[in-house]
Amino acid sequence: MIWDIDLESGEASVTLCRGAYEREAVAMTVKLWARRARCREAGSKAGFFRIVLRPAGGPATRETLQALAGGFLCEALNQQCRLDTVKLNGNVQKLILTQALYSAQKAGERSRAAVSPARAERLAREARGMMRKSGGRANGRSA
Amino acid sequence: MAGPKPSAAAAPFFVRRLGGKYLVTNEWGYHHFLSGRSFAKLRAGGLRPGSGEWEELQRKGFIGTHLDFQGLARDFRIKNNFLWSGPSLHIFVTTLRCNHACLYCQSSAVAGSRRGTNMSVKAARASVDMMFSGPSRNLTIEFQGGEPLLNWPVVSFVVRYARRRNESDSRNLTLSLVTNLTLMDSDKLDFLQEHEVSICASLDGPAALHDRNRPWGRKSSHAVALRWLREIERRRLAEAPPKRRIFKPSTLMTTSRYSLPFWRQIVDAHLDAGLEGVFLRPLSPIGYAKRVWGEIGYGAREYVDFYRRALDYILEINLRGRPFVERMAAMLAMKILRRNDPNFLDCRSPCGAGIGQLAYNYDGDVYTCDEGRMVAQQGDRSFRVGNVFTHTYQDLAASPAWRGCCLASLLDAQPACSRCAYKPYCGVCPVYNYEAQGSLWGCLPRNMHCQVFRGIFDLLFERLAVPRYRGVFASWLDRSRKEAPQ
Amino acid sequence: MAKINGQSEVTIAVGLREFPMEVVRFTAYLFMDRADPLIALEGKRRARVTLRLRAAVAGKRLALEKAAFLKELEAQRFQWDVLRKNRSIQEFIVRQALQQPPAAAPAPESGNSDLELSQEEERELDRLIAEVEETLAKEAKGRAGKKKDPLGIRKTWEEAHGRA
Numbered sequence: 001m002i003w004d005i006d007l008e009s010g011e012a013s014v015t016l017c018r019g020a021y022e023r024e025a026v027a028m029t030v031k032l033w034a035r036r037a038r039c040r041e042a043g044s045k046a047g048f049f050r051i052v053l054r055p056a057g058g059p060a061t062r063e064t065l066q067a068l069a070g071g072f073l074c075e076a077l078n079q080q081c082r083l084d085t086v087k088l089n090g091n092v093q094k095l096i097l098t099q100a101l102y103s104a105q106k107a108g109e110r111s112r113a114a115v116s117p118a119r120a121e122r123l124a125r126e127a128r129g130m131m132r133k134s135g136g137r138a139n140g141r142s143a
Numbered sequence: 144m145a146g147p148k149p150s151a152a153a154a155p156f157f158v159r160r161l162g163g164k165y166l167v168t169n170e171w172g173y174h175h176f177l178s179g180r181s182f183a184k185l186r187a188g189g190l191r192p193g194s195g196e197w198e199e200l201q202r203k204g205f206i207g208t209h210l211d212f213q214g215l216a217r218d219f220r221i222k223n224n225f226l227w228s229g230p231s232l233h234i235f236v237t238t239l240r241c242n243h244a245c246l247y248c249q250s251s252a253v254a255g256s257r258r259g260t261n262m263s264v265k266a267a268r269a270s271v272d273m274m275f276s277g278p279s280r281n282l283t284i285e286f287q288g289g290e291p292l293l294n295w296p297v298v299s300f301v302v303r304y305a306r307r308r309n310e311s312d313s314r315n316l317t318l319s320l321v322t323n324l325t326l327m328d329s330d331k332l333d334f335l336q337e338h339e340v341s342i343c344a345s346l347d348g349p350a351a352l353h354d355r356n357r358p359w360g361r362k363s364s365h366a367v368a369l370r371w372l373r374e375i376e377r378r379r380l381a382e383a384p385p386k387r388r389i390f391k392p393s394t395l396m397t398t399s400r401y402s403l404p405f406w407r408q409i410v411d412a413h414l415d416a417g418l419e420g421v422f423l424r425p426l427s428p429i430g431y432a433k434r435v436w437g438e439i440g441y442g443a444r445e446y447v448d449f450y451r452r453a454l455d456y457i458l459e460i461n462l463r464g465r466p467f468v469e470r471m472a473a474m475l476a477m478k479i480l481r482r483n484d485p486n487f488l489d490c491r492s493p494c495g496a497g498i499g500q501l502a503y504n505y506d507g508d509v510y511t512c513d514e515g516r517m518v519a520q521q522g523d524r525s526f527r528v529g530n531v532f533t534h535t536y537q538d539l540a541a542s543p544a545w546r547g548c549c550l551a552s553l554l555d556a557q558p559a560c561s562r563c564a565y566k567p568y569c570g571v572c573p574v575y576n577y578e579a580q581g582s583l584w585g586c587l588p589r590n591m592h593c594q595v596f597r598g599i600f601d602l603l604f605e606r607l608a609v610p611r612y613r614g615v616f617a618s619w620l621d622r623s624r625k626e627a628p629q
Numbered sequence: 630m631a632k633i634n635g636q637s638e639v640t641i642a643v644g645l646r647e648f649p650m651e652v653v654r655f656t657a658y659l660f661m662d663r664a665d666p667l668i669a670l671e672g673k674r675r676a677r678v679t680l681r682l683r684a685a686v687a688g689k690r691l692a693l694e695k696a697a698f699l700k701e702l703e704a705q706r707f708q709w710d711v712l713r714k715n716r717s718i719q720e721f722i723v724r725q726a727l728q729q730p731p732a733a734a735p736a737p738e739s740g741n742s743d744l745e746l747s748q749e750e751e752r753e754l755d756r757l758i759a760e761v762e763e764t765l766a767k768e769a770k771g772r773a774g775k776k777k778d779p780l781g782i783r784k785t786w787e788e789a790h791g792r793a
Contacts, residue, residue: 002638002667002679020650020668020676032582070665070681077666078586081558081658084651088712091720093555096226097493099727100549104229104498105540106278155715158708170719186707210718216725227730264761268754296764303757558658562708588661 003069010060012069013042016049016076025080026051032075037068154207158182159564162605171218172482172567173203176608222482222567225491225499229278229540232488232500234285234513235270235301237262238294239505239520243323243364245357246439247399247432261294262505267301269531270503275308276536281315287502287513292326302338319343321395323357324371325364332375341390342375344368346416347397348409356399369416376417394418398425398449399439406453410467414460420468423453425595429578430517443591447598454602461615468619475603476616477623478568488512490570490596492560494552497528497545507531509539511548514574526574548573551583559587565600637682639695645674648702652709653678656702664694 004013016026026049030039037053044050053068054060086093156169165182168174177185184190185205190197192209201209204218239260241248262270274282284305291298302318309316318340335342346368347353353365375392382389394413396402402409413421425446428436457469474485488495496511503509507530510516515526528534528542539545551573554560560571575592576585587593606612643653653676657666664680671677682694712719 002665002681014667016667017669019670019673020654035581070683073665073667074586074589074661077654077658077661077668078558078584081655082556082584084654085556085558085561088651088709089555089561089716089719091716092723093553095720095723095727096223096555097550097553099226100493100498101540101546103227103278104545105537106229107276107536155712155719158704170722207715207718210722212722212725215722216729219722219726220729223726226727264758268758296761300757300761304754307753307757558655562655562705562712586661588659594662 002073003066005062005065005069007060007062007065010065011052011054012065013050013052014069014073014076016051016073018047018049021049021076021080022083023049025083026076028079029072029076032079033072037072039072154205154210156205157562157564157566161601162608164608166564166604167205168564168567169204170567171204171215172222172478173205173218174479174567174604175200175203175205218482222478222484223491224484225486228280230495230497230499230501231279231281231486232283232285232495233270233274234287234500234502234516235262235267235291236287236289236502236504236513236516237267237291237297237301239289240293241289241323242293242325243290243357243359245397246401246435247356247397247426260289260505262297262503264297264300266503266505266507266531267297268304269507270509271301271305271308273503273509273531273536273539274305274501275312275314279314281317282309283317283319286318286320286322288321290323290326291320292322292331295326295331299334302334302340306338317341321345323359323364324368325359325362327371332371332378336378336389337387339388339390341393343393343395344372345397346372346394346413346418347399348402348405349412352402352405352408353412355401356397372416372418391419393420393422395422396424398423398446400441401439403441403445403449406449407456410453410456410460414465414467419466420470420473421453421457422470423450424471425450427514427572427575427578427592429514429574430521433521433578443594443598446595447602450599451602454606458606458612458615461618462611466618466622468622471599472603472616473619473623475568475599476607477620479603479607480613480617481620487570489572490568492552492554492566492570493549494570494572496526496548496552496573497540497542498549501528501539503531509534511544512574514572515544515548518574518578525577547583551576551585557584557587559593563597565597568600569596637684637686637691638679639682639691639698640677640679641695641698642671643676643678643702645676648676648706649709650676652702652706655709656698656705659701659705660694660698 002014004015006012030041030051033039033053035056037056040052042050042052051072053065053072055064055068058064154169156167159166159168161176163179165177165179166174167177167182167185181190181196185200188208190200190206197206200206204210204215271284274284284301286298286301288294298320305316305318318338319342320335320340321343322345324342324344345357346365347356350363350365353368354363357364372392372394379385379389379391394416396409396413409423410421426432426440428440432439454469454472457467460467471487474487475490477483477485478487478490484491486499488499491499496515500512501509502511502513502516504516504519508516508519508524508527509529509531510519511526511528518524518526526544526548528545529539550556552571554563554566554569554571557571560566560569563569571585571587571590572592573583573585576590577583579592580586580590585592607616645653654668657668657678657680660666660680663684664682667679667681669677669679678698680694680698682691686694
């Protein structure tokens with residue numbers, strides 16, 4: 001079996017081999033699953049991680065525990081494959097990301113704060129006056 | 144240009160089996176269909192140099208020992224030219240109020256009485272100023288909502304202010320209004336046409352389907368939309384010669400579960416309305432739609448089946464002599480056939496969140512994209528990048544949401560995408576991943592967005608392998624080039 | 630192969646000399662659309678991939694899944710090999726591409742690098758804002774009066790049907 005289900009304690013556990021899953025991948029999975037499950041490492045033996053999962057809410061039936069454990073295994077492999085992908089083409093990733101973020105971060109020629117503080121205050125006074133005159137909030141209606 | 148020595152006969156490429164053939168693609172946007180035998184030869188470096196097939200593969204960058212580094216670098220630049228500019232699409236959510244109660248409303252529209260969700264003039268002005276603070280030469284303001292016409296004074300203010308500012312800024316500024324048209328009148332239309340604002344209306348199909356998806360009290364939203372679409376087109380044709388840029392009206396269609404059996408009727412409804420195309424859009428479980436997905440949603444296979452039938456019908460219409468475009472297919476065809484970037488923000492790497500578009504909410508909050516804003520309407524502001532009153536443009540660009548979306552949507556970083564034959568043409572949506580799968584990264588093998596696009600690409604490439612269909616796609620691209628606004 | 634608790638599970642042994650661990654992992658990853666995967670090592674030379682299929686399948690179907698996995702493993706080994714061997718070429722071309730911006734997209738030039746609007750621009754803006762204020766005020770006045778709306782066009786759906 002790829003997981004162990006303990007209905008009495010309402011927990012599922014999975015055992016991941018360290019040669020197949022890096023600690024970083026398992027740690028990221030535990031973090032991502034924080035909303036769905038309480039995860040703890042317990043009873044790990046040499047060469048293995050053993051993660052115990054308890055649903056964050058709702059009943060701990062066989063089906064929910066199996067779904068929890070299966071989902072955790074999928075996510076752990078997902079994260080591990082991401083790490084593998086970074087090792088394969090991390091340099092290209094950095095090149096493209098840097099270009100994309102750098103280009104978007106440059107300000108235009110007439111860069112400025114969105115509204116200078118003095119003008120913002122003046123506009124705010126105008127807006128408040130406008131609201132009072134119109135007797136409510138700004139509105140749009142068809143003519 | 145000298146480059147690294149190839150260590151494999153085959154250059155970097157991706158492969159997928161399609162209909163008995165091998166589709167090979169590469170980073171530079173090229174594709175080629177190979178028989179099993181030719182593919183085996185390519186793998187082993189056994190294609191005969193100088194043969195017709197070898198020449199074509201070499202030209203496309205598939206022969207590892209004969210790569211034109213300079214040419215391929217140029218191809219990469221052209222295909223990814225968005226990497227050099229910042230956000231070009233700026234969505235102004237001028238109000239959340241709406242007079243419709245659409246089943247799928249992802250914009251999370253609120254009742255018309257909630258006037259506190261109108262954008263103020265002050266916020267509008269600050270949003271325009273923020274937009275001009277960015278580096279992109281091309282700027283598009285797209286008015287969205289709710290129903291933007293419910294805050295007409297601010298819409299008209301933004302139009303005039305943006306045009307006025309642009310007189311000294313000299314960007315390529317375009318404006319677009321997305322509307323249900325039920326609040327349109329002659330004065331508004333005069334203003335919009337005078338200020339060269341293009342109009343995009345919602346049209347989900349024939350009246351019964353449209354009005355079911357988009358309830359408007361006991362009235363027919365479909366009838367009003369059609370009336371105004373025809374009026375807009377009539378005015379456009381009546382002005383000859385045109386004194387300014389005049390845009391044909393366009394439509395957006397949203398596919399709910401109720402739409403799926405009516406693929407033919409949806410296409411026919413667009414034809415009958417005198418429109419030149421349809422944009423078949425899948426629905427995503429984002430924002431409000433996530434809550435009602437059980438009622439109105441569907442699986443990837445169902446959607447791809449719907450899309451296939453509609454697209455095949457459209458292709459036959461074209462072959463019978465009536466030009467009619469499916470817009471998503473046209474955009475993807477531009478990437479596949481011309482290796483060019485059609486600015487389809489959903490299908491690029493990284494996606495448009497932040498670096499390609501920004502959404503300005505009525506209260507001045509700015510989001511990575513409109514989908515990110517919809518998530519905020521359900522109480523989760525993870526995709527907020529700042530506020531027009533308290534942040535500078537550089538603050539927005541430095542926000543974790545902006546950077547996180549950029550990283551998570553880079554296909555080279557996604558395990559499945561980095562090896563997929565459709566990588567040169569596809570994209571992921573971090574907001575979709577977050578909503579559907581709980582993280583920006585998602586888990587692509589189980590991701591419906593991925594399954595839908597994989598199905599669409601399979602379909603498109605199968606059709607592109609058929610010469611008469613390929614001709615139809617090419618004609619769409621030729622038309623779009625000729626038909627820039629007059 | 631075994632069928633357990635009404636759900637189907639298939640286990641495949643893979644030699645790590647023939648298939649790198651990255652390839653084994655990625656192939657199992659691709660099967661996540663229909664199975665929950667677990668990878669374990671048997672010594673240093675073999676990996677054991679267990680796929681627990683979410684739908685209940687039996688007999689011949691299980692054998693088909695195993696065959697599909699082995700076929701995909703071969704395909705992914707080739708793909709991995711091509712990408713790995715061409716990594717430096719890909720990096721080189723991307724680097725070359727990024728060193729030069731595309732010809733068609735110069736940064737916008739503006740003759741005026743002032744950080745504030747000119748006086749004329751300020752006056753223009755004030756005029757615009759005043760126009761908008763006037764429109765809003767008129768509309769608010771109209772709402773306060775009893776303007777007829779016989780077709781109920783101005784009513785929202787909620788107002789017409791009595792919901793807030």
